[in-house]
Amino acid sequence: MEKGIITVVGADQVGIIAGVCTFLAKHEVNILDISQTIIEGYFNMMMVVDINNIKDDFGSVSKEMEEYGDELGVIIKLQHENIFHQMHRV
Amino acid sequence: MINIFEVNETNKMIEQENLDVRTITLGISLLSCMDGDVDVVCQNIYNKITTYAKDLVSTGNDIEKKYGIPIVNKRISVTPIGFVGASCCKTTDDFVKIAKVLDRCAKETGVNFIGGYSAIVSKGMTPAEELLIRSIPEAMKVTNNVCSSVNVGSSKTGINMDAVKLMGEIIKQTAQYTKDNDSIGCAKLVVLCNAPDDNPFMAGAFHGVSEADCIINVGVSGPGVVKNAIATAKGKDFGELCEIIKKTAFKITRVGQLVAYEASKALDIPFGIIDLSLAPTPAVGDSIADCLEGMGLESVGAPGTTAALAILNDHVKKGGVMASSRVGGLSGAFIPVSEDQGMIDAVNRGALTLEKLEAMTCVCSVGLDMIAIPGNTSNTILSGIIADEMAIGMINQKTTAVRIIPVIGKDVGEIVEFGGLLGYAPIMPVNKFECAEFINRGGSIPAPIHSFKN
Numbered sequence: 001m002e003k004g005i006i007t008v009v010g011a012d013q014v015g016i017i018a019g020v021c022t023f024l025a026k027h028e029v030n031i032l033d034i035s036q037t038i039i040e041g042y043f044n045m046m047m048v049v050d051i052n053n054i055k056d057d058f059g060s061v062s063k064e065m066e067e068y069g070d071e072l073g074v075i076i077k078l079q080h081e082n083i084f085h086q087m088h089r090v
Numbered sequence: 091m092i093n094i095f096e097v098n099e100t101n102k103m104i105e106q107e108n109l110d111v112r113t114i115t116l117g118i119s120l121l122s123c124m125d126g127d128v129d130v131v132c133q134n135i136y137n138k139i140t141t142y143a144k145d146l147v148s149t150g151n152d153i154e155k156k157y158g159i160p161i162v163n164k165r166i167s168v169t170p171i172g173f174v175g176a177s178c179c180k181t182t183d184d185f186v187k188i189a190k191v192l193d194r195c196a197k198e199t200g201v202n203f204i205g206g207y208s209a210i211v212s213k214g215m216t217p218a219e220e221l222l223i224r225s226i227p228e229a230m231k232v233t234n235n236v237c238s239s240v241n242v243g244s245s246k247t248g249i250n251m252d253a254v255k256l257m258g259e260i261i262k263q264t265a266q267y268t269k270d271n272d273s274i275g276c277a278k279l280v281v282l283c284n285a286p287d288d289n290p291f292m293a294g295a296f297h298g299v300s301e302a303d304c305i306i307n308v309g310v311s312g313p314g315v316v317k318n319a320i321a322t323a324k325g326k327d328f329g330e331l332c333e334i335i336k337k338t339a340f341k342i343t344r345v346g347q348l349v350a351y352e353a354s355k356a357l358d359i360p361f362g363i364i365d366l367s368l369a370p371t372p373a374v375g376d377s378i379a380d381c382l383e384g385m386g387l388e389s390v391g392a393p394g395t396t397a398a399l400a401i402l403n404d405h406v407k408k409g410g411v412m413a414s415s416r417v418g419g420l421s422g423a424f425i426p427v428s429e430d431q432g433m434i435d436a437v438n439r440g441a442l443t444l445e446k447l448e449a450m451t452c453v454c455s456v457g458l459d460m461i462a463i464p465g466n467t468s469n470t471i472l473s474g475i476i477a478d479e480m481a482i483g484m485i486n487q488k489t490t491a492v493r494i495i496p497v498i499g500k501d502v503g504e505i506v507e508f509g510g511l512l513g514y515a516p517i518m519p520v521n522k523f524e525c526a527e528f529i530n531r532g533g534s535i536p537a538p539i540h541s542f543k544n
Binding site for chain 1: 092093094096097098099100101151152155156157158159341344345347348412
């Protein structure tokens with residue numbers, strides 16, 4: 001299964017998780033895991049998602065997510081998991 | 091399982107510390123384009139490059155989006171044109187014709203540089219190679235995206251001093267031909283000793299004759315990341331400092347390996363090498379000088395600088411070789427002046443001289459790079475600077491290079507602006523004592539004793 005990693009960072013507010021989840025459902029992206037902390041006063045969420053059934057291509061969904069983040073006032077990134085595996089695992 | 095801290099660390103490296111993949115360079119062999127007629131050769135070259143490289147830029151952009159890592163440059167390197175043009179070029183104009191075709195290919199495929207307007211003359215020059223070298227000033231004037239290099243020596247063959255003498259004249263002429271543009275032609279021209287066949291970094295990139303028909307080479311970079319890692323080692327001993335650099339280089343190189351693998355798969359072109367160089371940019375924080383100063387130097391150029399650079403260079407390699415299955419090119423730390431804000435500052439405050447830079451090239455990955463000097467420097471002094479640098483490479487069995495810019499009409503204390511990634515540079519003083527009698531001897535310096543390894 002190919003996985004994507006979503007990170008959301010920004011000032012905390014109502015509706016961030018709800019918004020992101022709705023966005024993902026619309027694109028047929030299944031959420032596998034969510035972890036969320038407050039780091040240095042910032043809302044900080046990481047999601048692991050299943051990207052096998054993703055509608056459209058990965059790049060354009062990633063770009064749309066970023067734009068959606070701008071609307072919400074937080075930074076959202078969707079990246080393929082491999083970059084983290086490569087960097088942090090021998 | 092990946093955790094949030096690792097993800098944040100990666101993204102912090104990308105967003106705040108300028109981690110990027112500096113270049114995906116597609117190496118293309120042009121040996122199959124040879125013909126007796128220069129127009130046919132030009133057509134063949136155009137067809138081959140635009141076919142092979144048509145998806146290069148878009149593939150790079152896709153990978154960028156997939157992993158969220160910037161891939162700054164997409165480039166092409168080709169077989170040294172000195173070989174390719176040998177069958178058909180009778181005049182320097184014939185070679186310039188090929189340069190123009192390369193320029194057109196760069197524009198149409200959307201890459202920012204195409205390297206390989208080159209000659210390999212370490213032991214001797216063929217008439218075609220001499221013609222190519224003599225055509226460089228005109229070629230650099232009439233093209234924007236073509237890079238040129240001349241390999242004038244190696245540890246196996248010695249140094250071709252006729253070529254060294256000629257390159258002094260060619261560099262000066264190139265400066266004159268592009269004098270309205272602050273002699274920018276010289277920024278696209280490099281003289282090398284022990285040039286590798288698989289270097290993805292300009293201006294010295296070419297696709298060596300030992301390479302396959304088409305290959306993907308990737309150059310990674312990230313001095314900002316290394317600088318921040320070094321900052322965490324403040325006050326710690328050298329063992330710990332080295333360990334930190336090594337671990338960071340590992341992470342950086344892994345990103346390059348991933349990008350190389352993806353690009354190779356998407357374009358269906360075999361993966362060549364990762365060049366795990368630390369190449370700075372003029373952006374603040376993306377500086378080799380900052381890495382060195384972070385180790386405890388008041389300024390680059392201070393006593394201790396060469397040792398600090400040796401540590402950096404060696405541990406970048408040690409971390410990198412573990413991270414990638416195939417490492418090559420010029421792997422190590424680049425020390426250009428104009429492209430590195432910290433170096434520029436060091437020159438301005440009088441801490442860094444040409445002589446110290448030369449000493450530093452003994453332990454860096456390339457050599458004298460992007461150094462602006464007075465436009466009235468004589469041809470023979472330019473050749474003398476080249477000869478010194480080539481000797482360092484030949485004796486120490488490493489790649490060395492000279493990319494020096496005599497800025498016509500400007501003198502010490504003035505500033506020259508190249509723009510973009512090439513940055514800006516203060517004009518540095520050069521030792522004015524002549525070496526003309528030495529350079530004018532002609533012939534070649536024989537290979538050193540340790541060349542007999544067979």
